Amino acid sequence: MNLKEDIQTYIEANGKHLQNVKTAFENFDLKETIEKAAKAIDPTNDNKMFSHQRRVGYKVAYSGYESLKERENDLRNCRSFEEILEITNEVSKQIFRLGQLWSYDTALRIGFQKKVYPKNVYLQAGVLKGYKKIFNRNPKDRFEEKNKFPKELQILEPYEIENFLCIWGNNKKTNPVRCN
Structure with a gap:
């Protein structure tokens, strides 16, 4: 397979x-969004925990929710994804084991509800494997600008590129793509 085919497979699957x-979170009010986002509850899968957040666990995610719900007014006033991420980063630093993945995923879900999205592709956890397949190096920052990626990927939104890289990067059957 090539990158273009892998992207098409990702889109379909x-x-x-x-x-x-995204649609589910767009339809929640902010209070419900904070709860489901912070607890990593997937409303499209019988309200089970998102699989990639299970390492954090219910107890730690619940602690994140308890802290984040105290910031509801701050979140209500956010006008950009980056402002939301700043708040979730602050919360994640207060609670052992929450980490960057929880922070990003929680911010993204809240961003869906507020209809504000990342302008850049955020790089953490499994996403780094996909990033390295493309660039053959570690990133210099926690994010990469969308326009730095191959044009095949630029048909996706930054949060979709992040999701694609995570899935694709962990797929042993895909071959590295080289670009600078």
Whole structure:
């Protein structure tokens, strides 16, 4: 397979789930969004915990929720994804084991509800494997600008590129793509 085919496969197989999650969070009020986002509850999968957040666990995610709900007014006033991420980063630093993945995913879900999205592709956890397949190096920052990625990927939104890289990077059957 090549990158273009891998992207098409992603859109058909995994992209739909992400879009369903986005739609679900768009329809919650902020209070419910904070709870489901922080606890990593997937409203499209019988309210089970998102699989990639299970390492954090219910107890730690609940602690994140308890802290984040205290910031509801701050979140209500956020006008950008980056402002939301700043708040979730602050919360994640207060609670052992929450980390950057929880912070990003929680901010993204809250961003869906507020209809504000990342302008850049955030790089953490499994996403780094996909990033390294493309660039053959570690990133210099926690994010990369969308326009730095191959044009095949630029048809996706930054949060979709992040999701694609995570899935694709962990797929042993895909070959590295080289670009600078």
